[in-house]
Amino acid sequence: SQQGEEDPQALSIQEGENATMNCSYKTSINNLQWYRQNSGRGLVHLILIRSNEREKHSGRLRVTLDTSKKSSSLLITASRAADTASYFCATSLGGATNKLIFGTGTLLAVQP
Amino acid sequence: DTAVSQTPKYLVTQMGNDKSIKCEQNLGHDTMYWYKQDSKKFLKIMFSYNNKELIINETVPNRFSPKSPDKAHLNLHINSLELGDSAVYFCASSQAYMNTEAFFGQGTRLTVV
Numbered sequence: 001s002q003q004g005e006e007d008p009q010a011l012s013i014q015e016g017e018n019a020t021m022n023c024s025y026k027t028s029i030n031n032l033q034w035y036r037q038n039s040g041r042g043l044v045h046l047i048l049i050r051s052n053e054r055e056k057h058s059g060r061l062r063v064t065l066d067t068s069k070k071s072s073s074l075l076i077t078a079s080r081a082a083d084t085a086s087y088f089c090a091t092s093l094g095g096a097t098n099k100l101i102f103g104t105g106t107l108l109a110v111q112p
Numbered sequence: 113d114t115a116v117s118q119t120p121k122y123l124v125t126q127m128g129n130d131k132s133i134k135c136e137q138n139l140g141h142d143t144m145y146w147y148k149q150d151s152k153k154f155l156k157i158m159f160s161y162n163n164k165e166l167i168i169n170e171t172v173p174n175r176f177s178p179k180s181p182d183k184a185h186l187n188l189h190i191n192s193l194e195l196g197d198s199a200v201y202f203c204a205s206s207q208a209y210m211n212t213e214a215f216f217g218q219g220t221r222l223t224v225v
Contacts, residue, residue, distance in 0.1 A: 030211050037153075042116075042202060045213035086153060094211045099145075099168060100204075102155040 004089050004103025012109040019076040021106040023089030024069075030094030032065055032072050037086045037105075046074075046087075081112045115139050118203045118217035125193055126225055133188045133220045135203030141215075142208040143167075144186040146178060149200040149219070158201075161186050162208050193224045 007022045023032070031050045035043040049056045049065045049072065056063045062075040076083055086107050090100040118135040125131050137144060145168075146158040160168035164180045175191045186203060200221050206214040 033213060035216075040219075042216040042218045043155075043204075043214075045215070048213055050211075088155065090214075092211055099157055099160055100214055101157070102147075105153050105155075107153075 004091055004101065006087075006089060006103040006106045008106060009104065010107045010109070012111065013079055014111050015079060015081055017079055017110075019079050019083070019108055019110070021074045021087050021089075021108070023072045023074070023103050025072075025089075025091045025101075025103075026070065027091075027093070029067075029091045031092045032063075033090045033092065033100065034061075034063060034072075034074050035088045035090060035102075037088065039085070043088065076108075079108075079110045081110050084108060084110045115215045116203055116205055116217040118201075118220055120220060121218060122221050122223075124223045124225065127193055127195060129193050130189070130191045131193060131222070132190070133201055133203075133222075135186045135188070135217060137184055137203075137205040137215070139205055139215060141205040142183060143206050144180065144183070145204045145206075145214070146186065146188050147202040147204060147216075149202060151199070155202070159186075159188075190222075193222075195224050198222055198224045 004025045033048045034046040037043045047058045060077045065072045086105045088105045089103040116137045143162045149155045158172045159178045161180045177189045180186045200219045203217040204214045
C-alpha cells in the first residue's frame with residue numbers, strides 16, 4: 001500500500017513567503033527523499049535525509065526527519081514563482097533495489 | 113547529455129493495440145525502474161531491474177512486459193492496451209546498494225482511446 005501521505009495537498013503562497021510541506025509514512029526506512037515535479041516534466045531530486053539524520057539543508061531547502069513520529073517536513077524559504085511545482089516525498093527501504101515509494105504530493109503555487 | 117531518456121514523449125493509440133516505450137540511462141547505474149503516474153499524480157512503482165534481472169514486479173498485469181537487454185536499457189512493452197492504461201510512465205535509474213537518489217526520465221504520456 002501507499003507509503004507516504006503528504007499534507008497539505010495544495011498550498012498557495014506569495015513570493016517571499018516560506019512554504020512548509022509535511023510527509024508521513026508507515027514503516028521503518030533507510031532514507032527519505034524529496035522530489036520536485038514541474039508541470040508536464042519528470043521528477044527532480046531535491047534532497048535526501050538518512051534515517052540517522054534529523055535535519056538537512058540545501059540552499060533554501062530545509063528538511064527535517066522524525067523517525068519516532070514517522071514524519072518529515074520540507075521547508076522552502078523565501079519562495080519564488082519558479083518554485084511553483086508539485087513536491088513529493090519518497091521513502092526508501094534500502095537494499096539492492098533501492099525502491100522508492102512516493103507520497104501523494106503537495107501542489108505548491110507561488111504567486112508573484 | 114540527457115541522463116535518463118525515454119521515447120516517445122507522447123503516445124496516442126487505440127484500445128487493443130500493442131505499444132512499446134524505450135528507456136536508456138547513461139549514468140552507469142545498476143538499477144532501473146518503471147513508475148506509473150495516474151491522473152491524480154500518484155506515482156506507483158511497476159518494475160525494478162538490477163543488472164538486467166527483474167527484482168520487483170508490483171502486481172502489474174502480465175500485459176506489461178519489461179525487457180532489459182543490458183543494464184543501460186529498460187523497455188516497457190504493453191499488449192492489448194486498455195483505457196485504464198492511460199497515464200504517464202516514468203523510467204528511472206539509481207545505483208544499487210547505494211541508497212541514493214533516483215534519476216527520472218521526462219515521462220511518456222500514454223493515451224488510450
